[in-house]
Amino acid sequence: MRFASRKTGVAAAMIGISALALSACGQAPEESIADADNSDYIGCIVSDSGGFDDQSFNESSHRGLKNAEADLGIQTREAESKSNADFATNLQGMMNAGCDMTVTIGFLLGDATEEAAAANPDNHFAIVDFQYEEPIENVKPIIYDTAQAAYLAGYVAAATSKTGTVATFGGIKIPTVTIFMDGFADGVAKYNEDKGEDVQLLGWNKEQQDGTFTGDFEKQDRGKQVTETFLSQGADIVMPVAGPVGRGAGAALNEAAAAGQDVKLIWVDSDGFETAPDYKDIMLTSVIKTMDTAVEEVITQDVAGNFDATPYVGTLKNTGVDIAPFHNFDSEVSDETKAEVEALKQAIISGDLVVESDASPN
Amino acid sequence: MSENKRVAAPKAQNDLFRKITQGPGLVSVLGVIVALVIGGLLIAVTDRRVIETAGYFFARPGDFLSAVWKAGTQSYVALFNGSIYNSAQGFSPFLETLTVSTPLICAGLGVALAFRAGLFNIGAQGQIIIGATMAGYVGFAWNLPIVLHLLLVIVFGLIGGALWGGLVGLLKARTGAHEVILTIMFNYVALYLLDFLMNTEMFRRPGSTNPISPVLGSSAVFPSLPGSRLHLGFVMAIALTIFVAWLLKRSTLGFELRAVGHNPAAAQTAGVNVARATILAMAIAGALAGAAGVAQVAGTEKVLTAGIAGSLGFDAITVALLGRSTPWGTFFAGLLFGAFRAGAVNMQISTGTPIDIVLVVQSLIVLFIAAPPLVKAIFGLNKKKRKTRSATTMAGA
Numbered sequence: 001m002r003f004a005s006r007k008t009g010v011a012a013a014m015i016g017i018s019a020l021a022l023s024a025c026g027q028a029p030e031e032s033i034a035d036a037d038n039s040d041y042i043g044c045i046v047s048d049s050g051g052f053d054d055q056s057f058n059e060s061s062h063r064g065l066k067n068a069e070a071d072l073g074i075q076t077r078e079a080e081s082k083s084n085a086d087f088a089t090n091l092q093g094m095m096n097a098g099c100d101m102t103v104t105i106g107f108l109l110g111d112a113t114e115e116a117a118a119a120n121p122d123n124h125f126a127i128v129d130f131q132y133e134e135p136i137e138n139v140k141p142i143i144y145d146t147a148q149a150a151y152l153a154g155y156v157a158a159a160t161s162k163t164g165t166v167a168t169f170g171g172i173k174i175p176t177v178t179i180f181m182d183g184f185a186d187g188v189a190k191y192n193e194d195k196g197e198d199v200q201l202l203g204w205n206k207e208q209q210d211g212t213f214t215g216d217f218e219k220q221d222r223g224k225q226v227t228e229t230f231l232s233q234g235a236d237i238v239m240p241v242a243g244p245v246g247r248g249a250g251a252a253l254n255e256a257a258a259a260g261q262d263v264k265l266i267w268v269d270s271d272g273f274e275t276a277p278d279y280k281d282i283m284l285t286s287v288i289k290t291m292d293t294a295v296e297e298v299i300t301q302d303v304a305g306n307f308d309a310t311p312y313v314g315t316l317k318n319t320g321v322d323i324a325p326f327h328n329f330d331s332e333v334s335d336e337t338k339a340e341v342e343a344l345k346q347a348i349i350s351g352d353l354v355v356e357s358d359a360s361p362n
Numbered sequence: 363m364s365e366n367k368r369v370a371a372p373k374a375q376n377d378l379f380r381k382i383t384q385g386p387g388l389v390s391v392l393g394v395i396v397a398l399v400i401g402g403l404l405i406a407v408t409d410r411r412v413i414e415t416a417g418y419f420f421a422r423p424g425d426f427l428s429a430v431w432k433a434g435t436q437s438y439v440a441l442f443n444g445s446i447y448n449s450a451q452g453f454s455p456f457l458e459t460l461t462v463s464t465p466l467i468c469a470g471l472g473v474a475l476a477f478r479a480g481l482f483n484i485g486a487q488g489q490i491i492i493g494a495t496m497a498g499y500v501g502f503a504w505n506l507p508i509v510l511h512l513l514l515v516i517v518f519g520l521i522g523g524a525l526w527g528g529l530v531g532l533l534k535a536r537t538g539a540h541e542v543i544l545t546i547m548f549n550y551v552a553l554y555l556l557d558f559l560m561n562t563e564m565f566r567r568p569g570s571t572n573p574i575s576p577v578l579g580s581s582a583v584f585p586s587l588p589g590s591r592l593h594l595g596f597v598m599a600i601a602l603t604i605f606v607a608w609l610l611k612r613s614t615l616g617f618e619l620r621a622v623g624h625n626p627a628a629a630q631t632a633g634v635n636v637a638r639a640t641i642l643a644m645a646i647a648g649a650l651a652g653a654a655g656v657a658q659v660a661g662t663e664k665v666l667t668a669g670i671a672g673s674l675g676f677d678a679i680t681v682a683l684l685g686r687s688t689p690w691g692t693f694f695a696g697l698l699f700g701a702f703r704a705g706a707v708n709m710q711i712s713t714g715t716p717i718d719i720v721l722v723v724q725s726l727i728v729l730f731i732a733a734p735p736l737v738k739a740i741f742g743l744n745k746k747k748r749k750t751r752s753a754t755t756m757a758g759a
Contacts, residue, residue: 078711079710079717083671083674084667084672085465085662085663089707090711093708094711096711108574111665172668173561175571
């Protein structure tokens with residue numbers, strides 16, 4: 001037994017080595033000198049403990065920086081925080097590395113960013129998903145009025161639900177999460193009001209500002225459990241606002257769909273049809289926050305010397321937030337609903353309709 | 363109380379526990395070296411430039427070899443520059459290392475002390491959380507004069523940890539429940555308790571709906587060395603190390619703890635109150651972990667958040683293992699891990715090496731320590747040598 005496994009090991013090693021040898025026969029590239037005018041500009045990013053692969057705002061903001069690197073030819077530095085204790089250290093590291101612009105992600109980095117900005121008044125900062133009560137002159141907040149887009153998603157969900165029950169849940173009860181749920185709740189309520197229907201929403205009560213949360217942005221099995229509970233209570237459309245935990249919801253809905261149930265998923269942050277293809281067969285739409293374009297835009301402005309600290313607020317109007325196309329479900333959403341959603345969108349853009357949430361940027 | 367419900371672990375299992383937690387120090391040193399070498403290789407094979415040059419290895423092998431060398435050495439040089447010394451900042455990175463190692467040392471001592479009493483304390487994480495929660499609350503909610511405020515913050519932090527640890531000791535002594543299960547579950551209880559508290563008005567910053575506490579009052583935080591993050595908590599860590607060394611070596615309680623750790627049944631026969639020793643060992647271990655929570659909340663963070671403990675409680679287990687469960691061994695292991703942590707920041711920023719590599723190195727260290735025969739086989743240490751060495755460390759400890 002031992003002899004056999006050793007033999008297999010040797011064989012595997014031989015195959016590995018020959019594969020390596022074959023793959024090593026490529027042509028050496030010409031030595032080239034990259035031409036870039038902005039090569040002395042350093043754009044930097046510090047994640048929160050979610051890391052740059054969180055399928056949520058860290059990943060999206062990081063993509064923005066990488067796009068800026070490719071489009072503008074700037075240098076980049078990145079630091080992932082493994083815990084809250086790393087925030088200050090990472091920011092100090094960025095200062096030592098000579099960063100011109102440092103993007104930090106999430107409210108947890110608020111204090112650390114404020115401190116670094118005060119200690120380094122000549123450096124520029126941008127913070128995603130957080131706004132200070134008192135603006136700081138070298139920190140640009142990048143925030144989103146997500147309720148606007150979530151409102152449209154709520155309306156569509158209510159209009160498409162066959163059981164008359166839809167659901168949402170969050171990862172942790174923080175404003176950047178509850179703003180999705182507030183908008184969603186209002187969208188459902190709007191549909192009920194306009195159509196005289198009584199579509200129920202599970203998982204969030206806007207008045208009480210309370211609902212269902214899985215407790216973190218990591219444990220996908222919790223998302224699965226919660227979704228299964230919603231399904232057993234009659235919901236057929238679920239919107240998880242929980243980063244990677246949303247995959248748990250996707251898995252539960254996929255299983256239900258495989259068992260013949262007519263269920264749908266609403267993704268958040270990016271167009272899930274593209275970023276979470278495992279669930280594209282059940283993907284009704286997504287509530288998009290375009291953090292990548294915002295981050296790239298802020299850096300582009302800073303490179304051009306046009307930095308200012310006025311918050312970037314993503315809205316339907318500037319397409320900072322939006323709802324994704326219906327993709328596979330395009331035929332299932334009636335033309336009437338599509339027209340109504342478009343009308344609502346225009347009303348929000350023009351300011352005739354105001355979507356309010358406790359968590360809205362002020 | 364006098365009735366001992368604890369069933370003595372079978373001898374072989376007990377031996378293994380001791381071998382892993384209290385074996386010879388040389389294994390630690392060699393384990394670190396092997397882990398660093400493997401880490402270097404991992405850095406090299408995951409390096410973009412190395413992968414690129416491997417593609418045309420036969421056309422220009424020099425590129426590949428220099429890329430491998432560069433990737434490995436540059437990362438470790440950056441690690442050193444970020445943790446000990448660099449020409450631009452002098453020794454200020456070393457101050458950062460001391461800062462980062464402070465909670466690791468405190469919590470590591472807690473785990474080490476429990477190890478010596480034969481208890482596998484996985485609960486440092488929960489004890490840190492409860493310690494930090496109580497210390498933090500005193501820090502931001504109360505208004506007290508300078509010195510007194512900080513003292514109370516420390517005392518409440520220690521009490522919080524001691525309660526959380528002592529409760530496990532009590533349950534174990536009274537019901538015979540296993541401490542590993544208890545501490546793991548207590549970690550969850552502590553974590554979700556803090557999660558819940560951070561969403562109450564009592565703990566939230568006024569006017570904010572984010573789960574983050576107000577900043578601790580300036581009278582409640584450790585004074586820090588100007589121009590660095592190093593704070594007085596490091597002195598506390600040194601003092602605690604001296605205390606634990608004294609406790610284990612010179613005090614009656616320490617003797618009892620070690621006796622229970624060696625063989626509970628024999629200790630019982632010799633007249634040691636095993637239940638009392640278990641409760642006290644867990645309470646003191648908890649208090650030490652609570653001190654780590656204090657170092658976090660009153661030293662570096664200055665606010666309470668749900669993530670206040672990070673992964674400290676689990677790193678502390680590694681630190682205690684690496685330090686062979688001796689107080690000073692734990693102290694230096696804490697410094698080493700602090701250096702890894704501080705240096706890793708510089709490494710990922712200046713060379714783009716993912717910070718996860720450092721976690722891999724840390725995990726490899728544990729692996730090699732937990733499997734001493736592996737390290738011994740790699741370095742060809744013979745059995746005779748090991749016997750004398752472990753005999754001396756046992757006498758020395």
